[in-house]
Amino acid sequence: MxxxxxxxxxxxxxxxxxxxxxxxxxxxxxxxxxxxxxxxxxxxxxxxxxxxxxxxxxxxxxxxxxxxxxxxxxxxxxxxxxxxxxxxxxxxxxxxxxxxxxxxxxxxxxxxLFEGIESRVLDKSSKDVDFVVVRENTEGLYAPIRGALNRGGIEELAVDVRVITRKGAERIIRYAFNLCMRRGGAPRDGKRRVSCVDKSNVLDGCRLFRKIYDEIAKGYEEIERDYVYVDAMTQWMIRAPEHYDVVVTSNFQGDIISDLSAVLIGGMGxxxxxxxxxxxxxxxxxxxxxxxxxxxxxxxxxxxxxxxxxxxxxxxxxxxxxxxxxxxxxxxxxxxxxxxxxxxxxxxxxxxxxxxxxxxxxxxxxxxxxxxxxx
Incomplete structure (x- = not known):
C-alpha cells in the first residue's frame, strides 16, 4: 500500500x-x-x-x-x-x-563536503569532512526567559537566562549516540565517535550536560567518548574536521559552531x-x-x-x-x-x-x- x-x-x-x-x-x-x-x-x-x-x-x-x-x-x-x-x-x-x-x-x-566543491580551508577534501552537529533545540540560552530594565526611557539592564535541564540534555545526547550508531564513523579512522562540546570548566549548566553525557555513554561501549571545550572547538573543527563523526552540544553553542562548519563545505548555500x-x-x-x-x-x-x-x-x-x-x-x-x-x-x-x-x-x-x- x-x-x-x-x-x-x-x-x-x-x-x-x-x-x-x-x-x-x-x-x-x-x-x-x-x-x-x-x-x-x-x-x-x-x-x-x-x-x-x-x-x-x-x-x-x-x-x-x-x-x-x-x-x-x-x-x-x-x-x-x-x-x-x-x-x-x-x-x-x-x-x-x-x-x-x-x-x-x-x-x-x-x-x-561533496566532491566538486573546494573547501575554503586549505588542504581539506571531501575525504576529510563528514560529521553532524546535533544541537539541543528547545532550551538553553534561547529559552524565552529574558527581559530588560528601563528607567526614565533608558535601557539599563538586559538579562537572558540559560536553562539546561536533565530531560533536555538526556534526550539530545541519546539522540546523538543513536545517530552515531547509524553512521560509518569519522573520516580519519572510521571510529564511531560522539564529541561532547561544552564549557564545563566555567559553567554549571555545561557541567550538568557533561555529567549526563557520561551517564548515557556507558550504554554505548562501541562508541568512543570525546570531549572539547567550545572555544577550542572553533579551531579544532577547522584544523582537523576528519576527527569528528557526531558532535553534541547545547542550543546557543551549537548555533555558532554549526554555522562555522559551513566554511568547511563550501558555504551556507x-x-x-x-x-x-x-x-x-x-x-x-x-x-x-x-x-x-x-x-x-x-x-x-x-x-x-x-x-x-x-x-x-x-x-x-x-x-x-x-x-x-x-x-x-x-x-x-x-x-x-x-x-x-x-x-x-x-x-x-x-x-x-x-x-x-x-x-x-x-x-x-x-x-x-x-x-x-x-x-
Whole structure:
C-alpha cells in the first residue's frame, strides 16, 4: 500500500521563494521516479513581507495544518523593515514557535563536503569532512526567559537566562549516540565517535550536560567518548574536521559552531538542516532570506534540496519506508553528480578552480539535478 505524506511548505521571505520551489520540484521528481510513496504538498505564505502586507506573520490556519502534517519544509524569514513591537524581527516567532510548540528538540546540521566543491580551508577534501552537529533545540540560552530594565526611557539592564535541564540534555545526547550508531564513523579512522562540546570548566549548566553525557555513554561501549571545550572547538573543527563523526552540544553553542562548519563545505548555500522531535520534523536550509539578492536567481538551492533529502530520510526511518530511503539516496546522488561535473553552479561556488565559470541561475541548478534524478 502506497503511503501518502502531508508536507507543509513555507517558502517564507527573500531567496526562500526561489530555493523552496526547486526543492519541491526535486522531491516530486524523486517521488515519481522511485514510486512506492506519495507526497502531498500544501503551501502557506509567511514571514516578514507577509507581515508587512497583512499584519500577520502567517495565516491563522497554518498552525493547525502543521500539527496535522507529516513534515514541514521551510525556506527563510526576514525582510527589510519587517519588525514588530519590541524590535522583534517579524517571522522569528514562527520558527521559534514551531520549534517549541512542536517540541522539535533535535537540530541536525550535517557538514559533508561533496566532491566538486573546494573547501575554503586549505588542504581539506571531501575525504576529510563528514560529521553532524546535533544541537539541543528547545532550551538553553534561547529559552524565552529574558527581559530588560528601563528607567526614565533608558535601557539599563538586559538579562537572558540559560536553562539546561536533565530531560533536555538526556534526550539530545541519546539522540546523538543513536545517530552515531547509524553512521560509518569519522573520516580519519572510521571510529564511531560522539564529541561532547561544552564549557564545563566555567559553567554549571555545561557541567550538568557533561555529567549526563557520561551517564548515557556507558550504554554505548562501541562508541568512543570525546570531549572539547567550545572555544577550542572553533579551531579544532577547522584544523582537523576528519576527527569528528557526531558532535553534541547545547542550543546557543551549537548555533555558532554549526554555522562555522559551513566554511568547511563550501558555504551556507549548500548547508541543510533538520529540526526533529518525537512526532514532527521541520527541514530548512541554513542560509537566511538574503534580501540583497532576492529575485535575482543567484541563490544556491542545494542547501534546501539536501534539506528535502533529509526529510525523506527521516520519514523513511520513522515509518520504515524503503521507498522514501531510495528517493533520498537518488537526490543525494544527483546533487553529487552535478557538483562533480562542475559546469552548473551558482555564484557562491564559483571560486578556486571554478572562478572563471559563468555562474548558473537557481533554476538551472535545480533543472540539472532534476535531469540526473530522471536518468
Amino acid at each position: 502506497t503511503r501518502t505524506y502531508k508536507i507543509i511548505v513555507f517558502s517564507g521571505d527573500g531567496v526562500g521563494k526561489e530555493v523552496v520551489p526547486e526543492t519541491v520540484k526535486i522531491l516530486k521528481s524523486a517521488r515519481d521516479v522511485v514510486t512506492g510513496f506519495n507526497l502531498e504538498f500544501t503551501e502557506f505564505p509567511c514571514g516578514g513581507k507577509h507581515y508587512l502586507e497583512t499584519g500577520k506573520e502567517w495565516p491563522d490556519e497554518a498552525w493547525d495544518a502543521c500539527k496535522n502534517s507529516d513534515a514541514i519544509l521551510f525556506g527563510a524569514i526576514g525582510w527589510p523593515g519587517a519588525v514588530k513591537s519590541g524590535g522583534v524581527l517579524a517571522g522569528v516567532d514562527i520558527l521559534l514557535g514551531l520549534r517549541f510548540g512542536l517540541d522539535l528538540y533535535a537540530n541536525l546540521r550535517p557538514a559533508k 549548500v548547508a541543510p538542516s533538520a529540526n526533529i522531535g518525537e512526532k514532527y520534523g521541520m527541514f530548512e536550509p541554513v542560509h537566511g532570506s538574503a534580501p540583497d539578492i532576492a529575485g535575482q536567481q543567484k541563490a544556491n538551492p542545494i542547501g534546501s534540496i539536501l534539506s528535502g533529502k533529509m526529510m525523506l530520510e527521516w520519514l523513511a526511518l520513522k515509518h520504515s519506508d524503503k521507498a522514501c530511503k531510495r528517493a533520498a539516496q537518488r537526490i543525494e546522488e544527483a546533487v553529487s553528480k552535478v557538483l562533480i561535473e562542475g559546469n552548473i553552479r551558482t555564484p557562491d561556488l564559483c571560486y578556486g578552480k571554478y572562478a572563471g565559470l559563468s555562474p548558473s541561475k537557481t533554476q538551472e541548478v535545480g533543472d540539472a539535478i532534476l535531469r540526473k534524478i530522471e536518468k
